[in-house]
Amino acid sequence: MSPRREKLTSPQTRIALARGNRPVQHLLPVPEPVDTEAARRLFRAQRRTAVRTVSLLSAVLFGLSGSFALFPALGQVRLAGVPVSWLLLTVAIYPALFGLALWHVRAAERLEDRAERLARDRRAPDPEQGREQGRVHRPEPGAGPDGTP
Template sequence: MTHPPQRVRVTRTRTGDTRPRRPSLHEEIGQQSPLGAAYLDSLVRAQLRLALTVVASLALVLGLLPALFALVPAVRGAQVAGLPLPWLVLGLLVYPAAVLSARQYTRAAERIEAQFADVVADR
């Protein structure tokens, strides 16, 4: 008479691999480990570099307008449709330039964050 094999309850694997599991990058960032802090610092540096670039370029363009008006009297005294040219430039070109700069900044910041999220998701 043959007996059926005895049932065995498996509670864990028998591989003998007792190495601790390496935390994911998402957990590293959440736990504020040195590796997570390094990744987060790189994100902050990239966003700061972007912000400083946008502010510097906008400040340069806006800073050059008064210099242009001061150095070139013909531009300062010119009129278009009865309005002084400096007023038109300041009223019609500066605000769209600021809005476009803000729009480009937002897109670039979102791209940086998406790249960071991809890196975190992959590891």
């Protein structure tokens, strides 16, 4: 007779099986209806910002390396025995990239904040309109129930 087989499972599997088929509680709520035109405007504005960022990044990277190719004398300048061109392309470029990335994220967040503010202003009820809607029609004294004399 062969030995009895033993089923091995991970602790996560045992927990999942013990939990059963309950619905997931951590799902995100259903979002509000979206203003598609406002979302498209925001997307276009953020795309323009991204194109500007990539253009600036390309100009910095290709411009820096291109300037060293066009002017080889710049490659001869040394600082502590290391060519300045190497220092610029390997060390100094990272703070510039970080600054560019930070600028891009801030610009995208400003666009989102502006779009959110506009959407909130559109949803907010107009105080003047609220007063007009809240006004109750009162017939003049001596008039009939429908307001006619």
